[in-house]
Amino acid sequence: MLSYKAPITDMKFLFEDVFNYYDHYKQYPEFEEATPDLVDAIFQECAKFCENELLPINQSGDKEGCTFDNGKVTTPTGFKEAYQKYVDGGWQSLSHPVEHGGQGLPASLGMVKSEMMGTANWSWAMYPGLSHGAMDTVQLHGTEEQKQLYLTKLTEGTWTGTMCLTEPQCGTDLGQVKTKAELNDDGTFSISGTKIFISAGEHDLTENIVHIVLARLPNAPKGTRGISLFIVPKMQVDEQGNIGESNNVVCGSIEDKMGIKGSATAVLNFDGAKGVLIGKENKGLECMFTFMNTARVGTALQGICAAELAYQNSLIYAKERLSMRSLTGAKKPELVADPIIVHPDVRKMLMTQKAITEGGRAMIYYTAKIVDDIQMLKDDKERRKADNRLGFITPILKAFLTELGSESANHGLQIFGGHGFIKEWGMEQIVRDTRIATLYEGTTGIQALDLLGRKILLNRGKYLKHFTMEILSFCKDKSMISSNPHKRQMNQFIWPLSKAVAGWQKNTLSLSLKAKKNRDVVGSASVDYLMYSGYIVMAYFWAQMAQAAYEKLATDVENRDFYRAKIKTAEFYFQRMLPRTKSLATTMMADPKTLMQLDEELLSFL
């Protein structure tokens, strides 16, 4: 019963009017093909694929789930066929390098594709999605031979890839990894150990799966500095890429989960499986970190996907479901009752979903430009700068947008009333599916520590300063003292945004002083601080969208309603969502002792 139409109008607004994507693409000769015409065509074709092929197998995939039998996993009906169409359409290769069979289009376009696919069917999108991590690893750290052997197949989509990090005793704390790698006479390694929570770890979509595995060499240093990275294919591969015999990687079971049931989460038992080292010995975690930000932004996307899908469907329901009369008098007296969209509280939930979806999309598309830059910039210093910008914004995107994705999905369910709890409508599935997003790729708590502890305090606020300078410069540019023709209207956004940024700076400084005296301040403040930061960052993007909308309204005769709606949603955001910072600013400053003073034995008296 779920419906989905790709929000192409909004996507184009961001590409053309807010972020000037075509000027951005023109900077790089490699992107000369990424013209407005081609991009439009890609948007349209991708939307068609997602709406017609992926959406119809979303709810059925949840109902059917993956089945496990004696080491083999069967994906839900239709998943294999959709995957084949995806490969045939060349979608997997879209934004990968030409040398290994890619189309060489920008990563940012790949992000838009991922958004559409992930909204239509997140579970399905996990299979090609996980491959990107493996591809990036081989691309960045593999030898030319490894690239020839694995990257080409992965880029085509003939094979898929996985990332095998987690073990039963550790997820976040990878220093505890126990999986062993022992050198064989032929220079390969024998990998033995158990990996869990391996998304797309086993399935029937492709003839082979390329596992990227964290393991420990004999006598490697303890902890995170003794971990190396290996390529371990499910089926052995000869030098020509022909598939040989099975490689002692056995799927022991798949998890029975709350959601994303169409995505197989495998327990993989490596029993002397043959692998090759990728990157340097004991540098496995560093190799992983090189593209961890991109992977996390890819997970942030899940928040937006859930928010969009929930919003589209609850909006339809809110217009159709008749219940009670408006408090200001009947709006549809000819009907037995008014549609529930007349009720302010239903509107509040819808507007919240809209603000989250569109604000979050803007945050992602802004960040996607930085991802393009990192891949394209030739100058080391420039690239490092871009990398630091990405590193700063990533934990905010990942944690804030996935938390808000859950909120939006829950509003969607709530708008349906009791029907939201019934599977048939699909709304509860969105809540279940997106609940994983605040857990994997680093929980919200881990992202928050990364933001406050590493990205801010460890760097003495440098990257925060760069980012707040960018916002303040925008504020100045659009403010009453500027030549901005829309400065009067923009005042309602510029003033509270400037004030919020000033508070952000002040509060961060204050936290950094406190943290010097007591390290527990960091963990005690971190999640509230991250959410607080997220609301301010999203306000910046709502202000940018409002400015762009005013500009278009002044010149454009088309889509005027769209621009007006943008501005009114920005008003909603500033009056109804940005004030959430007030409570967070208070609670994040509270003394850590309120958390730590109670001895753990006194937390319960049963």
Next chain:
Amino acid sequence: MLSYKAPITDMKFLFEDVFNYYDHYKQYPEFEEATPDLVDAIFQECAKFCENELLPINQSGDKEGCTFDNGKVTTPTGFKEAYQKYVDGGWQSLSHPVEHGGQGLPASLGMVKSEMMGTANWSWAMYPGLSHGAMDTVQLHGTEEQKQLYLTKLTEGTWTGTMCLTEPQCGTDLGQVKTKAELNDDGTFSISGTKIFISAGEHDLTENIVHIVLARLPNAPKGTRGISLFIVPKMQVDEQGNIGESNNVVCGSIEDKMGIKGSATAVLNFDGAKGVLIGKENKGLECMFTFMNTARVGTALQGICAAELAYQNSLIYAKERLSMRSLTGAKKPELVADPIIVHPDVRKMLMTQKAITEGGRAMIYYTAKIVDDIQMLKDDKERRKADNRLGFITPILKAFLTELGSESANHGLQIFGGHGFIKEWGMEQIVRDTRIATLYEGTTGIQALDLLGRKILLNRGKYLKHFTMEILSFCKDKSMISSNPHKRQMNQFIWPLSKAVAGWQKNTLSLSLKAKKNRDVVGSASVDYLMYSGYIVMAYFWAQMAQAAYEKLATDVENRDFYRAKIKTAEFYFQRMLPRTKSLATTMMADPKTLMQLDEELLSFL
């Protein structure tokens, strides 16, 4: 894998030290048996039943669910046996009148029983739980003959009952009810129509089910003033109570739901089923309203049940799971990593769960005393006063505690990291099971309208005034100018509580003035206003618990750690949760136009 121990220490603290339950019981001769000894024995026995019989079939009940075959519903394995033990133990009759086979104990004790049962297994507890609604209806509105025929069997638990309100086209808006009732020659009625979402509407636990059905007589006035109430048994019953033939009430299907899968949610097709009128013609909704508050408090309980179960289990996990080191240095250097409870953010989630659970329990137990009063007070005026107190607090309890129950369940899941998403641990089930609580018995939005629109504005703030006077009188009693020996320590609670209450009064007045100009203010502010009110109400109960704990610490040599933990949790609540009012106080005051100005057609451009 879920574990549960009834928190009897906390329950007794509330009964004895905070709310003086035994003085309360002594007011009523009917409650003379409710001595500390008997109450303790009931707590112990009930805990045993819940821990040993109900908990073990909680996760298996979710996995197996109810099965439907040709009109028959089979409950999950073990449900029927547990129900028989429950009936044999006399639990169903605990707090029902002696005249019809009850034990005549206070309703408040029934509430404690419901809490334990609902925490151990909410799905199972739905079956006896729904009976209480039917019992209250027959008790309050039935003829003596109806009571003899139905109430005795319901009180024994030999039969169960349901409430049949919702239809496909309406849930909240009961004026749209279409089910028809036509008078037969023998004075009975033929009921025809479809009811949906009927909890315990069909099952295999008892030989008969007594449906209480809202239906419309021919020529009844339109809307809510034309609805009457009927008793419609699943199996016909002769005058001696013997079961005769089937009564044309057919279960058409059961819903496939997000959670509470062990509880059958039935579609019931009434096809000329024989029923009797209960209460007066066209007064059906009024009859229902007489005990709606109690039913809603019973649903509020689900928030606490979810919070408690999630807290108990995440606390165990947080002490066992080893990951990373404390930021202030290794706490368990002998282990491979520290248990995650050392991390402030994990603590924050645990303390939030603890504050919700214990604060919510205090709110419920306070309210349960009022429920006792309403049932026992002979004086009409006094009873009406108690009823109005209950009416004021009920929507806050229902919406605020069920929303916070979901929050606590989600923290519990989050503490488990990726494992929280896996069914085996049971944490995701708590999230799914409790998600219904903000929907049924009136959604959060409906409770919020009831609070602000009816209970406050319609009554010109009278009941709010009574309640805030009670809080302020407590504040005065315990403040620096009083003879309270603990006034110095209590200052940290009394001052912010008084300030919060002053804000509550001021903001309510301000909203009432705005609402006079624009009725949309009510719906626009309502949910934020309810949550805002909830945090202040909960602060009042945390302050009371802190005061009681200080008193006990001054006199008692036992349980000192328990009282200290109480006070520290109160400190946590005041510093980390009460400040949530800051944002809510801002957003609830925002202009309704931020919600309403966008034409509904402009909410989407697809």
